[in-house]
Amino acid sequence: MAANHTIKNMAERKYQKVYTSNPLDEVDADTKEKVSHLENYIMKHCLWQFNSRGWDRRKQNAGILGQTTQLLCGEEVNITTPQEKCYWVDAVMLDRNYRELFPWLLELSKDEIKALMKHLNARLDWTLIDGSLNLELTVVNY
């Protein structure tokens, strides 16, 4: 097959930036510090955030951090596709390590966890996609 494989999701690959500056600039110092701990763990130990194209990175960030948020909040994660299961695997690892390394996270309410994880998602989208210096993120082919 495949020699004449066509790209199905070209619009997604020609994406627009979501952030034009660091979304944490206006956030309070305590939140910034908490996000930096969570971010640092991901950058040192994980690989899922580094897919080579921007559109993949955005999906990875949303998929894995979304499911991690659900796990941290004790909510059920709905998995219907192999790709979602793959997100879930990394989300479970992140959930476990966050609980072990950052016990303060468990003292937060569900709403606070969700807000914090949203900031983390925004921060990773900025660092790794919209604010990134990596010139290959917008190449439309793999």
Added chain:
Amino acid sequence: MPYHEFECSKVIPERKEHAVIKGKGEDLTSCLPKGYLNTIPGSISERGCAYCGAKHVIGTPMKDVIHISHGPVGCTYDTWQTKRYISDNDNFQLKYTFATDVKEKHIVFGAEKLLKQNIIEAFKAFPGTKRMTIYQTCATALIGDDANAIAEEVMEEMPDVDIFVCNSPGFGGPSQSGGHHKINIAWINQKVGTLEPKITSDYVINYVGEYNIQGDQEVMLDFFKRMGIQVLSSFTGNGSYDDLRGMHRAHLNVLECARSAEYICDELRDRYGIPRLDIDGFGFKALGDSLRKIGLFFGIEDRAEKIIVEETAKWQPQLDWYKERLKGKRICLWPGGSKLWHWAHAIQEEMGVKVVSVYTKFGHQGDMEKGVSRCGEGALAIDDPNELEGLEALETLKPHCIFTGKRPGEMAKKVNVPYLNAHAYHNGPWKGWEGWVRFARDIYNAIYSPIHQLALVDISKDEIQTDYGFQTRRMLSDKELPEEIRASTELSEYTGNYDVIADLRKKTYPEFPRTSADTQKDAA
């Protein structure tokens, strides 16, 4: 932007944007060198070419294949053997290399007839091998030889053979990485889906971006088999040509070296819906987490956990023996591409060394993102360095050891910096728990080798000390150690065998009964 300008490269101002020093508070929006660009004229690069990247790195580790270069004989010779990617079929792909030996007359009159003659001769000389890869080179690409057409002709005349053509001439990219890309895409376009594999497990993976350097793939295969996972194909170390034609039937792509093989994983995800799971096979924590993730995906995490407990109990005291003796040693981590991020954090955490510099010959900015993130403040990150920059960095950073390739490694030795071969290893395998201890042992042996003390002495001018004899590594490494560490009975040096792969090849594995509804269909 914290760019670093080398004194020796001031005459090449464009080089400045290819090196950064990670400062306090820097992140990837402010600290990232340029990468994967054409080497700047005047800078003598250590890179290979796109043909080398396709053939030497990715194609040739396939074990049951006649690998033939269509070009002058030097191209094939210079991409032969040096990577130590062994295989369990008596290293066929290492023992033999094939070339069409193109000469000036062929450039003038065409080399297609020569190619066909060589293909047929090679198959006749090795009648047990029915698979072939053909690699285009600069010369034959420029004269327009149609290797695909010749391959089709031969396959018609010899129906029992199958041939893959890789059109990645040396000029096909800024570095060997261009060749990695081309062969990934060529393989999925030409070969994936052309053979239906036999499925024998409920849990089926492709193990991608693993080249079996000194047996790495076989070490990982052992873990997968202990978990009851079928490795449908290995791309490409110790991998079989026909297995790799069946990649489309895996449930999961487990990706090790994203630099060289993410393209085929991304395409398999896009075309066949097989997800991509990136793992780290190096380091106790990273490897344990990797097996856990695969176990989680298939719902067999308990099997991974059993392996992790057994292996950690056995090897942790030995790793710690070396960690005590390597603490604080400065390391320049200067590999080709992916190892800068596979190793940067793990060696600091688990061996106690400090990574003072990372570089990549052919990596992309994505590799540097991972590398810069995983090393600490003050680390110097260099893209596509030249030899003078390497020497200047060694003089400035004064590392105790560098992990790099043969060419910069030999240069480092001349300035009395021990080096370990990051591409082909010293006494690998270095993957797995035991492999990680072997790596630590190799670092220890390099740093504390008495030869470095002897080599420092210049007999033409230095005074020769005569009040002590030859010193052993242990005498050098334990000099400053506290007594409780030196005399510890819990910690010990590496106790494994010289060859750890031979036993793995003889090993038998438990049967895991299948439960999947597809069992009958797959068996049929």
